[in-house]
Amino acid sequence: MKILILGVNGFVGSHLVERVLRETSWEVYGMDLGSHKVAEFLDNPHFHFVEGDISISKEWIEYHVKKCDVVLPLVAIATPKVYVTDPLRVFELDFEENLRIIRQCVKYKKRVIFPSTSEVYGMCPDTEFDEETSCLVTGPIPMQRWIYSTSKQLLDRVIWGYGFRDGLKFTLVRPFNWMGPKLDSLNTAKEGSSRLVTQFAWNLFNGEPLKLVDGGSQRRCFCDVEDAMDGLMAVLRNEGGKADGRIFNIGNPGNDHSVKDIAEMMVEIWKDHPFRLERGTPLSEIVEESSGTFYGKGYQDVLVRTPSIRRMEETFGFKPKIGIKEALRKSLDFFVEEHKAMEKIVETE
Ligand code: UDP
Numbered sequence: 348m349k350i351l352i353l354g355v356n357g358f359v360g361s362h363l364v365e366r367v368l369r370e371t372s373w374e375v376y377g378m379d380l381g382s383h384k385v386a387e388f389l390d391n392p393h394f395h396f397v398e399g400d401i402s403i404s405k406e407w408i409e410y411h412v413k414k415c416d417v418v419l420p421l422v423a424i425a426t427p428k429v430y431v432t433d434p435l436r437v438f439e440l441d442f443e444e445n446l447r448i449i450r451q452c453v454k455y456k457k458r459v460i461f462p463s464t465s466e467v468y469g470m471c472p473d474t475e476f477d478e479e480t481s482c483l484v485t486g487p488i489p490m491q492r493w494i495y496s497t498s499k500q501l502l503d504r505v506i507w508g509y510g511f512r513d514g515l516k517f518t519l520v521r522p523f524n525w526m527g528p529k530l531d532s533l534n535t536a537k538e539g540s541s542r543l544v545t546q547f548a549w550n551l552f553n554g555e556p557l558k559l560v561d562g563g564s565q566r567r568c569f570c571d572v573e574d575a576m577d578g579l580m581a582v583l584r585n586e587g588g589k590a591d592g593r594i595f596n597i598g599n600p601g602n603d604h605s606v607k608d609i610a611e612m613m614v615e616i617w618k619d620h621p622f623r624l625e626r627g628t629p630l631s632e633i634v635e636e637s638s639g640t641f642y643g644k645g646y647q648d649v650l651v652r653t654p655s656i657r658r659m660e661e662t663f664g665f666k667p668k669i670g671i672k673e674a675l676r677k678s679l680d681f682f683v684e685e686h687k688a689m690e691k692i693v694e695t696e
Pocket of ligand 1: 561565648
């Protein structure tokens with residue numbers, strides 16, 4: 348099988364390439380702006396990487412959509428701070444650029460696996476979000492945060508429509524707070540615009556306070572990326588065509604924690620971490636900050652977000668296994684190693 352991954356150097360793309368190369372003999376064609384997260388695979392004869400921007404390298408993409416069997420358009424902005432500060436960039440990249448690729452999949456009759464998001468459920472009141480019955484509830488227009496949720500939702504609906512009208516073979520996958528090594532880049536953490544676990548890791552690494560937005564009682568279900576990849580690989584393998592025309596939440600409802608719990612657990616792990624003790628980094632405090640100060644006034648939060656993973660369980664036997672403490676420890680350790688390596692590069696320059 349030949350698979351095309353656009354945004355292969357991102358969090359999901361880089362972990363997926365690792366699994367595909369380790370577990371299959373498929374050919375992977377990948378494009379991204381950079382390659383640092385996939386550097387270790389560049390010499391693998393089954394991995395064909397090209398540096399490029401999906402809004403510019405249109406011919407390369409069309410040629411490879413035609414050539415491959417499955418397309419994963421993973422390029423997207425997925426960090427809440429940017430939804431508030433630059434909503435049009437989110438729309439242009441996450442919706443417009445991806446729509447073009449979806450239309451090529453329709454034209455060349457290729458299977459597409461589209462990364463939807465748990466954000467599409469928004470402020471849905473259901474205790475567990477179900478792919479086919481839960482309502483998708485977002486806020487008013489001045490709350491710019493919802494641009495991401497609604498851009499993804501519209502593309503979900505367009506893909507569904509192409510399946511209905513033209514027989515497009517598709518699967519929509521909804522990640523629920525996947526976390527692990529390579530989640531966000533150093534620059535976004537520096538600017539305070541990383542996702543939660545990376546942001547807290549950066550704060551701990553620098554002895555800065557961990558900020559609980561609006562008190563930190565909001566809850567998320569965190570899913571370790573290894574468990575997430577078990578799910579995504581099952582979808583990609585698509586045995587018996589069981590993933591065709593379907594929507595799947597992929598997450599770990601067992602790791603349901605408040606932001607405050609996460610802060611406390613990360614401080615606890617960091618307290619005795621050899622790297623902190625060796626450097627004598629002061630232990631961060633946990634403070635509260637309003638969402639208006641942290642994100643700006645177009646932010647509105649999701650207070651609880653729990654996936655139903657019944658469809659993944661029944662269809663593929665999916666069972667996430669990695670508990671929150673192990674997942675946090677893995678993330679922190681990776682973050683430390685990555686930053687130690689980066690400091691060394693800066694020193695020698
Ligand atoms: N958050 C926080 N402090 C931070 C970063 C995030 O309290 O330094 C909160 C944020 O307001 C949200 C939750 O943590 O309620 C998860 O944020 P994340 O960026 O991981 O993405 P989301 O799950 O909202 O898509």
